[in-house]
Amino acid sequence: MTRTSAPVDAPVADAWEGLVTTALLGTDRRTPPGSRPGPEAPVALLDAAATETVRRRAGLRPARAAERPQAAPEDPRPPLPPAAARRLALLLADRPGPSGGGRRGAAPDLMELLPQWLAAANSHGFGPPPHTLPALLDAARGRTDLRPAVLEFAGPRALWLARLNQDWRFALRSARGGGAALPHVDDDERTQQLWQEGLFAERVALLSALRSREPASARELLATTWATERAEDRLMFLDSLRSGLGPDDEPFLEQALADRSRNVRATAAELLSALPGSALAARMAVRAEACVAVDHTQTAQATPTPTTPTTQSTQPTPVIAVEAPHECDPAMERDGVVAKAPAGRGERSWWFGQLIEAAPLGTWSRRLGGRTPREIVALPVADDWQGELHAAWCRAAVRQRDAEWSRALLGDPSAPEAGGPGAVSLAERAKLLGTLSAAERAEWVAGFIATHGLSEAFQLLGVCAVPWSGPLGRAVVDALNIARDAGSYPWSFSGVMGLAERCLDPSEAGRLDVLLAVPDEPENASPGAGGYWAEAFQRLVTTLRLRAAMAAELGAP
Template identity: 30%
Template sequence: MSAGDHTGWQAALVSAALVGTSRRPPPPPPAGWPLPDTDRSEQRLLDSAALWQAAVRAGLTPSPDSPAAPAPPERHPLAPAEADQLLRLLLEQPPVPAVLVAPLLRQWLGACAEHRLVPDAARLPALLDRATRDRSVRAALARVDSARLRWLAAANPDWRLPEGPEEEDPAGATSEQDWARLPASARPAVLRRERAADPDHGRELVESSWGTDRARERAALLAVLAEQPHPGDADLLERALDDPSSTVRAAAVAALGRLPGSRRARRMTERLAALVTVHRARGLARLRSALPLVEVARPGEPDESGVRDGLDEPTSGSRTDHWLTQLTAGTPLSWWTEQLGVGPAEVWRAVTEPAVRQGLVEATGLQQDAGWATALWELVDRPPASWLALVPAEQRERHALQRLRADTARSAATAGRRRGTLAARQVGAEALLHVPGPWGEELSRTVLDLLARAEAGTGALPVEVLATRLHPAARAVLTDRVVARETATLVAHVLQYQSASDSIREAFR
């Protein structure tokens, strides 16, 4: 067996272990590997398994022709013993739920890099294994200036780390051949990763299998494209408007709705422009109000082209209102400011048609327009929570607090039936998802107070959102508090995370 056959050797070892060494003797190790010094087949199997595990930890495939160079000495001191104990705990017996391990590892590695220290060599294989599964950990590990880490990572292609911030992630781009072999369930996650690195390459992967993918698989991939659409996606999305599957066509419409420069956007603009008449104030009327008067006619039944662009039948309510909202949502917001010659807030005041206003709200979210979201926040009745990610950072927490308090009051007012409806209780939580961390102390205290009372939907928040965004000082809110049974486990996990995070900071002081 050659040195390159180590993977087959591992499979043969597993096979011998499953059926028994009396029926299938353990295979000899690859060339260049040491032979077990025993005649007993059971002992050879166990020795070979130990040898395999040692090789996996070292990342090496020994060969008689290319002996490994010895590990170089470290240039920096080891991390303190207390920090090493915490790292070993995170890697072997995490004191927090699995989803919170990666944030703590990133914090530990960040502190290690900041203080120009290195992890103990015994932790390097486990760190590199973790880095192959989590790109955020890989990036944090790459910032640690450890000579032995680089030496060990070079021994295994799966472990290789970028040399610096400018180098692309060495995990490499997914080839079309690798993409074709991926199960359909794994492709959306891979596509997100590829799109983050190279939007064009991600789209090319989708196109490479488009002709053989099933309808639900095509729709799932278009949904990923729609998360962060790129102008280069427009041709593929235009073709998808003619897909035999209605699910795929709907996914294409959703993605194109977020591309104000697309051909569909131009067609929607032409349809809306034919319905809008702008009357500009003149003379004395202009002194009373500089705002133009906007008249909007009712749209007719959509033709075949309109149906292709997503104009469909409403599930309830007025058909013409529904189409008018869809036309407005599909039109670039810049068209309104150009036609009326005023800013977003003035456009809102000039347009009084409710269906058009609803379309403007939807367009602001679809087109991710921060200017419109900021201008309309105080004018729109209950702006969408997703707008929080668009408004200036200094306004997000203030708006989130207002939303939380309003929703809490609304929930209390409808508390006749088990603290109000589920929908009412979850709105506040939805708003918090759009406020990046770390949160300020006031917002954090409010959230923890509501969490302890299981109010405003805070119990529905993912534990990683709460744990990584809450201000550490806000824990004082929970002093001598009785936590609601519904959220007791969630609160405990948050406190476990913050305790571990505090320990990491202390260990590196």
């Protein structure tokens, strides 16, 4: 049967828009052009749309074919061993499931092992299988912490792909120089051109790379355009001078103390105070010495030590007296002291802390009677200034990378105050540990855990080198075992257990087998705690063995 349709009017310029509007409103409310209301109106609308579609397509002119993209660059690095390539595919295929009130199950969390796998692969200089590049870039897109390792492993082909896919543009921003090739160290002409004409990311990358190779050349390059840079750019460029900071940088930094930007002035002052021989450090030392002195008129009774006989009289101990500054004069502000105190903070204590942290730590032995850092830290401080003084010394020790002062401020890890809210907080202790060698760090944290347990140790464990040393690993496992036997609430240790999975030496897996059984629950234990502990230790052992297999697949000893 032949179907007849309503006549369609000749097309007009806005015919397509009219048909779309009619379809949205419905033919009951708006009749298509050239048709009558009724059951045939929808058919007329479809016929008109078909006719208009043909007309629109017939009027298109063929576009010029786009240029084919250039071939992907070669990656000269050796390919992954086959077993390691298969492992990478498994790690990338793993996706965290929906949260169910805490991580459960005995299976390892593969995505949490990906950063460690990438670090090992990069240390061996392997290149990725080309087909894994999209998955690598997708993983880095979702986790910013993965980006440096992913981009190093993915190599130049990742940047080539990023230029073709908007979703991966972050790779161009994250790569050194925004993905641009930096000039050779001897190519002065290209260096000058990139510094004068390059994008901001390219200029930052150029300055950082040059600073790592030739600190003086980087500083001289920065000086050529310093006066014309924007304040926020000057701040970023100035921050690059932290690498290779030395006495030769002092004249440039002294000039930056007069910068019109407060943030630039503060950064310049911080860098100068990290140079104990600088003129700013000397000025700060004079100001700080005026605030701190030994007061022999006030004494505190010394606390007997375990080696001191109780019958022996103890000598009175001198007291450190503090007189905080009464004003913040323009000279102090020029040297980086921020005059306005934060909300809830007293002005005088605010100024005092800034002076102490900027003064060279060598000042205090001379000022306080030739005492060693440990002896100085042990002195009582009058009028409740101890917390403020010790916190400022902590910041100075971290800034000046002074290991002797760090040891003195850390104290004995087994001391009762080490695990409580003493003059030096756990956050400050974590920063102080960063100034020590990896072995000394691990030894101190192991001693802390052996005495105080794991409840306050998470922040300290984060600064320890991976894999953990034998004594530190055993201290963590022993503390977890003690918590398990005591029937402690298991979920409160999930963070430490997760760290152990990533940081414990895989060789420790064998000695953990005895912890896999479900323990007898004490009378006051949390319900289900025994099963959770057994499950958590099973996951720990499985993860350690998986890490050992990953290392073997990459050819690591």
